[in-house]
Amino acid sequence: MKNNAAPISWQSKLLLSRDTRLNEPPMTTTSSNEWISHFLESDPPRSKSLVMTIFGDAIVPHGGSIWLGSLIDLLAPLGVNDRLLRTSVFRLAQEGWLGARRDGRRSAYAIVPEALRRFERAYRRIYAPLTLHWDGSWTLILGSSGSMDASERGALRKELLWEGYSVIAPGIFGHPGDDAEVLEEILTRNGVQGKLYVCHATELPGVRQRPLRDMVEDGWDLTPVVRGYQQFIVQFQPLLVLLSAAPVEPEQAFVIRSLLIHAYRRVQLHDPQLPVELLPDPWPGVEAYELARTLYRLIYARAEEHIMATLRREDDGAPEAEASFFERFGGLR
Numbered sequence: 001m002k003n004n005a006a007p008i009s010w011q012s013k014l015l016l017s018r019d020t021r022l023n024e025p026p027m028t029t030t031s032s033n034e035w036i037s038h039f040l041e042s043d044p045p046r047s048k049s050l051v052m053t054i055f056g057d058a059i060v061p062h063g064g065s066i067w068l069g070s071l072i073d074l075l076a077p078l079g080v081n082d083r084l085l086r087t088s089v090f091r092l093a094q095e096g097w098l099g100a101r102r103d104g105r106r107s108a109y110a111i112v113p114e115a116l117r118r119f120e121r122a123y124r125r126i127y128a129p130l131t132l133h134w135d136g137s138w139t140l141i142l143g144s145s146g147s148m149d150a151s152e153r154g155a156l157r158k159e160l161l162w163e164g165y166s167v168i169a170p171g172i173f174g175h176p177g178d179d180a181e182v183l184e185e186i187l188t189r190n191g192v193q194g195k196l197y198v199c200h201a202t203e204l205p206g207v208r209q210r211p212l213r214d215m216v217e218d219g220w221d222l223t224p225v226v227r228g229y230q231q232f233i234v235q236f237q238p239l240l241v242l243l244s245a246a247p248v249e250p251e252q253a254f255v256i257r258s259l260l261i262h263a264y265r266r267v268q269l270h271d272p273q274l275p276v277e278l279l280p281d282p283w284p285g286v287e288a289y290e291l292a293r294t295l296y297r298l299i300y301a302r303a304e305e306h307i308m309a310t311l312r313r314e315d316d317g318a319p320e321a322e323a324s325f326f327e328r329f330g331g332l333r
Helices: 008-019 032-042 047-062 068-078 081-096 113-127 150-162 180-189 212-218 224-236 238-245 250-268 286-309 324-331
Strands: 065-067 098-102 108-109 138-143 166-169 172-175 198-200
Touching: 032 113, 032 238, 032 250, 047 068, 047 081, 047 108, 047 113, 047 250, 047 286, 068 081, 068 108, 068 250, 068 286, 081 098, 108 113, 113 180, 113 250, 113 324, 150 166, 150 180, 166 212, 172 224, 180 198, 224 238, 224 250, 224 286, 238 286, 250 286, 286 324
Parallel strands: none
Antiparallel strands: 065 108, 098 108, 138 172, 138 198, 166 172
8 A cells, every 4th residue: 555644844753742852851959059060960061162152151241351360260160170271262262263462471362353243143142032033035045156166165055054044955055034234244254245146035926836934844954953942941940949949159150150051052053043933833942042031130140240250350440241231131130
């Protein structure tokens, strides 16, 4: 007998697994310190990536520069020792993210101007709610044969995929969102403006066709993103009770805030940021965002006390957080 069953799409897989969360049991901890220890033992963050998290969340709002000694002090309670930190900072400088300035035997580090816009854009989307809506069109990027060399194609592909675009056909990138400023920046930075066709595509009325929304299923497998959000919820939900039961010290608050943003950022970097109309309903990213926002609001002020005290050990003039900091997650005050 012929089997006429359609293949299972990623949307169907999500429906099948929606109520299962993850196979692993949630953390059972009785204090914030115990939660921190459990997290660092079970899911230790990579030191280089953690440095970038702390720059974005804690250092950029305070002028963007930090002395190496202060950075060492900030990372120590997160399990990153002096040697690992120096190696991470050195590699980030080699990769063009950080720049150094010296004052005698001391060194201070900051995000280099060339990387700052991309860096800030990535962090803005962490703190912003899911509000992208679909107007029914797609942004398409097409490259003609021979318009770019191999290195240009490789670099552009990497950046477009990082920005959430998908290869929807050979030589064609697409995304149902529209941010012309970001796309122009990517093309300019890679030196390929004028070498590609960029257009909007909409359905042609009066022609029988496959709906454009179906390209989401063809272009992205959202299953890993869903699992990432589910794991984030399982890991961090116990903190709601713990933080409500007892106040935390400033250093504890800073560690929790850093781990919170680091874990949320890790999922966000793999989320293509599709319009809400093209996502399965309910979308676990919504619950993950609400959890991150609630926890951040509970601990950000105490964490700021620790950040300021650490920065001012070496720099009496370290500024308080800039005004834009308090706009995170829809407003902190």
